[in-house]
Structures are given as C-alpha cells and as structure tokens.
Amino acid sequence: MKSVEETLLLQDLITHKNIQNNLSVPQLVEKILSRNEGMLTATGAVQATTGKYTGRSPKDKFIVKDEICENFIDWGHVNQAIDENKFEQLYEKVIAYLKDKNELYSFKGFAGADKKHRLPIQVINEYAWHNLFARQLFITPTEEELNTHRSEFTVVSAPTYKADPKVDGTNSETFILVSFKRRVVLIGGTEYAGEIKKSIFSVMNYLLPQKEVLPMHCSANVGQEGDVALFFGLSGTGKTTLSADPYRRLIGDDEHGWSPNGVFNIEGGCYAKCISLSQEKEPQIFNAIRFGSVLENVIINTKSRLPDYDDTSLTENTRAAYPLENIDNIVSPSVAGHPNTIIFLTADASGTLPPISKLTKEQAMYHFLSGYTSKLAGTERGVTEPQATFSACFGSPFLPLAPSAYAKMLGEKIDQFNTNVFLVNTGWTGGSYGVGRRMKLSYTRAMVHSALEGELNTVETVKDDVFGLEIPMHVPGVPDEVLVPKNTWANKSAYDEAAKSLAIKFHNNFKKFTQASDDIVQAGPLYKPE
CATH class of the missing domain: 3.40.449.10 (Phosphoenolpyruvate Carboxykinase, domain 1)
Incomplete structure (x- = not known):
C-alpha cells in the first residue's frame, strides 16, 4: 500500500x-x-485551554x-x-x-x-x-x-x-x-x-x-507474578485511576490490542482526568504531571502558577497528558501476556448495580455488548450531569465495525485463556445521583485487588434478584452492607423502582443485538418487563 x-x-x-x-x-x-498558546505552571507542565469545545x-x-x-x-x-x-x-x-x-x-x-x-x-x-x-x-x-x-x-x-x-x-x-x-x-x-x-x-x-488483533478501550496492568488485568470502561469510570496501582506495573491507561501473543499498548502516554485530583488519592497520576506534560482546561493560579484541580469553572472534563515514562511503575516496552482477569467498569448513576459481581462467560458477553455506564459531565459537549447510556464494547464511538465483530473476538479469547470477568460499579451507592454518593475509591480499590488476587473465586455469593448477578458476601477492606446495593438505600421501595427501571433499559437496548445467542440474551437482568 x-x-x-x-x-x-x-x-x-x-x-x-x-x-x-x-x-x-x-x-x-x-x-x-x-x-x-499556553502557560507554564509550577509543576513544569504547560496549561492550555480549548475554548468552547471542552470535550x-x-x-x-x-x-x-x-x-x-x-x-x-x-x-x-x-x-x-x-x-x-x-x-x-x-x-x-x-x-x-x-x-x-x-x-x-x-x-x-x-x-x-x-x-x-x-x-x-x-x-x-x-x-x-x-x-x-x-x-x-x-x-x-x-x-x-x-x-x-x-x-x-x-x-x-x-x-x-x-x-x-x-x-x-x-x-x-x-x-x-x-x-x-x-x-x-x-x-x-x-x-x-x-x-x-x-x-x-x-x-x-x-x-x-x-x-486478528482485538482492539480494546481499556487500561491494563501486570502483577508481580506476571498476571495481566484489563479494565474496560468509558471515560470517567476509573480506568486510569484503577490501573495506576503501586503494586502492579502499568501497561497503559486507555487503548490496547490483544494479539495472539498477548496484550500491547496502542499509545505511549496517558490522558488522565484531573477533576478533584490529589496526591493523597492518586499519587501516581499527581506526580506524573511535570515538565512536558499538558494540562487541558485546568484552572491555574496566575500568581503561584499552581493548578487547582477542584476548579471546574471551564469544564469537569479537565485533563492531563503525559508520557508513560512519568509513571515509575511501568512495563517497558508496553507489552505483556494474555489477561488473567477482566474488569468491566461502570459508573451507574441509578445506584442499583452491585459494586462488584463475578460474571459467567454469557454474562460477560451480555455486559460487553451492552457497555452500560452513565455518561459523565464534560466528556462530550452538552453533557452537564450523568446520563444513562449504553456504549457497545465500552467504546461504541470509536468502533468502525459492528460491535458483534469485537464481541466475538473477545468471547473466543475468554474461552481460550479461561479469563475471569468481573463487573465493578464505581458509580453511586445509597441512592441515585442527587441522593446517594459516589462509591469510595478505597472500597473500589479493595474490591479490585481481591478480584485480581483470586480471593473472590471461591467466596460465598448471593444472587441479585433483579440483575441476576453473583455478589460476593465478603470482601476484605469493604463493609459487608456496601456490597448489596439495596442494603444501602433508606427507601427500599425507591430502590426496587430504580433497579427495575434500569433492568428494562438493559432489555430494550439489547433488542438491537439480533444475532446474539439465546444463552447470551438470557444472561441479562432477571427482571423483565411484562
């Protein structure tokens, strides 16, 4: 060519x-x-603004x-x-x-x-x-x-x-x-x-x-024993944050390929969300923002030149771009073996999905094709508060081919390499958006750690009667009452209504996947509209 x-x-x-x-x-x-074109900040990064288009x-x-x-x-x-x-x-x-x-x-x-x-x-x-x-x-x-x-x-x-x-x-x-x-x-x-x-x-x-390479909208890291983990999710669901783990080496934070030889990063850098960024909560990202990095739409104190990561006056979609080398704990070159564990991340604004659940092969295919999350403020023009959305393969805006083509490849690889798959909700708990609160990052990290270490493979579970998901009864470092969403709601009838409403949205969205097998269709929520 x-x-x-x-x-x-x-x-x-x-x-x-x-x-x-x-x-x-x-x-x-x-x-x-x-x-x-930009301003030099106290961290050595360059700050630039993007005008009216901030997503x-x-x-x-x-x-x-x-x-x-x-x-x-x-x-x-x-x-x-x-x-x-x-x-x-x-x-x-x-x-x-x-x-x-x-x-x-x-x-x-x-x-x-x-x-x-x-x-x-x-x-x-x-x-x-x-x-x-x-x-x-x-x-x-x-x-x-x-x-x-x-x-x-x-x-x-x-x-x-x-x-x-x-x-x-x-x-x-x-x-x-x-x-x-x-x-x-x-x-x-x-x-x-x-x-x-x-x-x-x-x-x-x-x-x-x-x-014969599966492109994936996911982050990836590798443990000390060489075990590889993938984190799928749309912008704002926690891919970058959760993959930047001090105990695991980062392969990449957003885009990867899964070839017959293993996983490789498509990029050479990271494009991290900066909203509410702090050294305490996300030290690897915070410390990576130094000379040569680009801060996009982050507000800067004009005198001290220090960034204010809590200021969202331009947009909630503030960003930092920096090379992978700015992260201490990386894989270089950015290639690794086949994934042992896959994490599907969702920021559920309804507050009804479990914070973590283990998926069967069929449930994994159902939720991969569904790609449910809540589109967060600032990631696209006109989005000012979370909106429920279904994005096939957790990356529909970037898929030129039919979603079934990518899903077929993923299903074959899960089978071939016996990969464990979990659905993790980094969204709301105790109520819907506006009533409940975001899941604590420390809890999510503990749940992900347990999943990657294999601690959830044999733990006792309870089946969610709306979504049919297997919820672990105990996760080290996480209060038991947090694990079952209904337990965190003061108004139980409001939970039932919200959960059933989300289940119906899943079913309605999945109607377009006419080529999906009956096993995959039946792996969706147990509650079905009459």
Missing part, C-alpha cells in the same frame, strides 16, 4: 518550508510560550464512504458517512489554509507498542501545544526509527479552520473526518486535543481486526 506521504496534496504540506519536524519537548514548550464532538465525526471501506463499516449515527467529493473539497481547502500559516508542527511516531502490529503515523498541527500533546500520547521513535519512518496514516489538525455545513456537508463548524482511502484524518473547528488521540484509536479499531 502506498504511503500517505506519496499523495501530492499532502506531500506539498509536509515539505512546507515553515514546518517544524519532530521538535523535542523543550523546543515545543518554548514555542507554546512564545506563541502565547469530544461525536456528532461531528464522519467516515468517508468509498470503495475501500463501504462494505465493512457499521454505518449509522456513530459512523456517519460523508461523500467522498465533499471530503476532497474540504481537504484541499484545509491544506491550502494551513500552507498560509507562518509555522506548522509535525510529529512522526507510532500507534502500537508491539512492533508486529504498530501503525506508523504522522500528526501535523497548527498549534504547538497540540503537537506536544501528540508527542506525549503516541509512541516516539528512536533516531534510527525516525530515519526509516514512512507514515501510513496522517492526522491533519486545523483548529481555527471552521467548516460551512451548507457547503461542506458537515453538521457544524467542527469536523473530524476519517478517510481510509487517503489514510488521512482531517480535524478542524475544535481545539479539544482529545480528538487527535481518539481518531487514531478509531483507525486502529478498523485496521487491527484484519490482523
């Missing part, structure tokens, strides 16, 4: 006289400060419909199609727009720590701080690798270029367009850096299954 650099239009931009290639971290920091814009993401991918993409409201001609016209306009800029920034690197399955990429940015973000989030090549690097996918980011929906075929001024034919991601109209990271993840979700 031809390199994307061989296309004349992009080649013209790549060889632009003012493009700055693979600048070092100090050079990029100097550029950011001299261009007034992803899923309604503005499109895939170019062409002969390369037309028969493979799961087209719909997640994977919206855009006409190839519309893309080409906008592509040319954005390239011309960027060529007039005084300076551009290019990063060449990789997505995928496993050299057998990595994707050589290039990121071209209008902003220096976006290029620093890309450098910290993707895998930086050695000098030798850089000399032979040939990009197979390129991200072109022009945040100040705004689309005209009537002319360009977009839904708004913002656009995230993926062309598998051009092997280009085109981003404009938004300064939110997360679009750069997630666009490449979407690309990997399309390419890796062709190599």
